[in-house]
Amino acid sequence: MSADPTALLRRIAQGDERALEALYDAYASRVYGLALRVMGDESLAQEVTQDVFLKVWQRPHTWNPERGQFSSWLLTVARYTAVDRLRAEALRSGRSVPLLDEFDAPTDADPDPAEHDRLRALLRRLPDEQRQVIELAYFRGLTHSELAAALNLPLGTVKTRLRAGLQKLRALLINPNDHE
Amino acid sequence: MNTPDDTPHSASPCDALRDLLPAYALGAVDPDEARQVEALLRRCPDWQVELNAYQQLNAELAALLPPVAPPPSVKAGLIQAVTARPKRRRWAWGWVAAACLLIALVVSNAAWAAVARQQAPLELVLHPVQADAAPDATGRVLWARAEPQAFLILSGLPPLAPDQTYQAWVRDGERIVSLGLVQPQPDGSAALVFDGALLAGRFDTVGVTVEPAGGSASPTTPPIVRWQGG
Known part of the structure; x- marks a missing residue:
């Protein structure tokens, strides 16, 4: 640019x-x-x-x-x-607002996710329960209480998962070769 | 989770930001948490750096998505939109003169003069949303920011059944506030005077819906005209 x-x-x-x-x-x-x-x-x-x-x-x-x-x-x-x-x-x-089942399925517009979609590849390095809340917050705009309602989980649980997932993403972006 | 505590020997109240800032930066906190974060950030200015880091994280995540070239019609529509109407700072005098007649029906001349005097009023254009039901419906919101009243002027409204009314709304995310009920004239035009303070804060959408007579607490049908912004 x-x-x-x-x-x-x-x-x-x-x-x-x-x-x-x-x-x-x-x-x-x-x-x-x-x-x-x-x-x-x-x-x-x-x-x-x-x-x-x-x-x-x-x-x-x-x-x-x-x-x-x-x-x-x-x-x-x-x-x-x-x-x-x-x-x-x-x-x-x-x-x-639709939830995110489709995120696990490759789409036609995205023939090779591992190659083209580095975000999806990065998110896959998170535990599933953290990836789920991050995707819902990031791509669907859900807040803590909406996440808790949508996923039928205690509020404290979604807060903890979201925070832990974001902290981990931050660490992964700083050190892409980190292994859990 | 830490709770802010004012006793000097406890952990700093700023520590609560450690838990909340990642979600706050993403826009994922609830309104009460957002207020808590904003109050704490004023007391704990050092944490601004941490907030910036998480905001940067969100942008970096977006930047990892594959770019996709939009079709040329998107650019053409954008250019058309910005050339077809003057920038908001300029005042569409010709249009205002036409609308003046209508407004004079519902507001005093003094109030209108107050609007016209202002150099930089808020002016929002509402576009039709339903191509089949109300293709010609349009509207404008006008508010001279120093004045108490704001105006919504509509035209092209289809006639309603006797048990229906038009209702105008302003929305900010989840929060939707009624601007009032609108009764169209036989020619499909209408004007509404409402409290300009309703436009003083943040809002992203102004729209008009069809509601049962007497109005609704929140919209029950899709809008027929709408302005969306940021």
Whole structure:
């Protein structure tokens, strides 16, 4: 990504649509990849992707460079946008947010998970019960109490599993060759 | 799990952050826990580093997903969306003049003048959601941030059965608050004056649904028009 997000955002703040296009070209595939994984539906993921860049257009000053890289911030916005939309769609349809059985099954869009999806490979290094709560929190936006209700587990148990899983992921990202 | 304790000889209350920050960074804490974390972070500024590390973790996880190129229609739609309407900071005077007539029916001229005076009002466009039931329904929310009242102006609303009403909502995640009931004119237009304070906090969606006469405590049908943002 050669585009300098700071300069592009400055131009976006002045209403420069070409700067938004350049930013989109640099980051859209990352945003769409995440949105697809959360939404599980191409047309909804496309709407989410558009929403994310519209947010950047409307609020170009929201990213604070002192708090981290632009791509990190943008992917955080993308995840919240997608999860919020998923929950809104569930509310709309009167169905609950789907749980994650499909995460164990490879999909057509992802022919070789071990090769292409490094996130899935990383999550598989967690104990199943930790992976489950992390996936539900990360891709479905469930909170502690919602996790406890969805999984029919005590609140303390899901809190412990989520915390332990996130701590382990952090350690694995710092030291990818760690073995449990 | 640690609980904050003010006695000087016990463990630091900041220790509770050790348990909560990973989930907080992910947005997975419940609202009472979020308030607890935010209060503790003010008392324990050193922990900001730990919070940043977990926020970074979440972004790094997302970055491990395979990128997928969206179809060109997504970019085309984005560009169309930003060129078709002016940036929020600019004031759509032509449209406002048209809406003024309608608003004059329901609000005093003084209140409207107060809105028009402001340089940077909040303006949200609500788009139709149901292509078959209400393809022409649109709406706008206008709020001059210094004023107590905000306005929702709707058009293209299909007529309702006598035992139904339109109801407007503002949503932030799980929290949904009614903005009030909306009765359309015979031509499908409608206006609602509501408390601008309802827009002062964080919200992600404004929508209008069809509800039983008298309104509902929370939406019981999908919205017919909606604004979504962040």
